[in-house]
Amino acid sequence: MTPTPDAIEYELRRYLLAEFLPGESPANLRDDTPLRTGGILDSVATLKVVSFVEQSFGIEVEAHEAGVEHFDRIVDIAALVRRKRGR
């Protein structure tokens, strides 16, 4: 089933909280919370997120697309997913 736009953000938030912010209040992770520049994700953790995004949303992320421009905030990652899926 194709996730709705909101579901993309929801799935990302759920994954990030479980994987990188265990115990953190969900309210503290907003769609515009800086992940890379805020120190939540280092480069290796970002690669895990990239793999999650590829597997969960059925897209392929190129090496040059995994930088801060597309992977610093949930809203940026979701936008990349939508663009890759042609929506």
Add this chain to the structure above:
Amino acid sequence: MDLEFSDEQRGWHDAAVDFARHHLCNDVIAADRDEAFDRAAWKAAAEFGVLAMPVPKAMGGLGLPITDVIAVMEGLGYGAKDQGLLFSINAHLWTNTMPLVQWGTPDQRERWLPGLLDGSKVGANGASEPDSGSDVFAMRTRARRDGDHYVLDGTKMFVTNAPVADVIVAYATIDPKLGAMGVTGFIVDAHAKGVTISKRIEKLGLRTSPMAEVVFDGVRVPVIDRLGREGRGVGVFESSMEWERGCILANCLGVMRRQLERCLDHARQRRQFGQSIGKFQSVANKLVDMRLRLDTCRPLVYRIGRLKEAGRDCTVEAALAKLHVSDCYVKNGLDAIQVFGGYGYMKEYELERDLRDAVGSTLYSGTSEIQRNLVARGLGL
């Protein structure tokens, strides 16, 4: 956790001990002094099947479950004096052969695996660089695309097996600005034009396992020999480290068990002040500590095998095992020397070499500090 061997594992383990006693104990004091790689023992190990054990049968391997492989490795560690050769075998298996098994294309496996499994080719791994050790993904070695090839330029440091290697699984960045996302894996023919074994590196321990610096100077690697996708070398590298962290430690278990048995025999037979030295509490305590360390290490190592067999991620568990076993390995090596007193300090008794071989375990496959970082990350810190 049930740590009793199954009948099959017992068979493999005992065969490994017997093999190691006959083939991996050849004048190791001299080999250690001369840093000599035992090519005949390497070939014998391949004929015994060590190099094919974890590889699926469909790819020409023996397809052993990973806990069986760990049992074999424990047996080899117990029976072998030449721990350097075992270290070379581990590097070959976990950082060269298994990445090919896990990430290689059918064509890559067909071209590269047969020689790696039958021992006619020696594998190495090029990740660390002069300025990027623990911070391995800050590597400077570049891979520039040129038609249907990549051109590799850079220097790799601490490459185990390099002086005898035929195949190097190497990592290079397609663009340093991409950070870890630029790191890409390659299968490099070690005899290709532009590959130079530039400087042999002398070590404290594991001296029969040759190590060198490798320079890539305009090395042309066909695109068909890229290992995994562009920018996904970190995944290839991390998976190889997980294998290595788990399985290389099994050799250490064997050594620790052999040391304990030797020390117990010595403590019972050696008499001072009218009684066996084992009757002195200060000596007995060391033996108790050695036993305790061994008993706490084994479950951690075999847990990795069970998790891997279940297809589960074991990044944290492998790091915990690496951290604890390496620490205990060094401590048991020191205690063994102390139990033997002055004799333990002499080369003839071959305990000082065990200690020198053990020290590297706190450094290779990620230092103890890096293992703590991995565990801390797994705890969400």
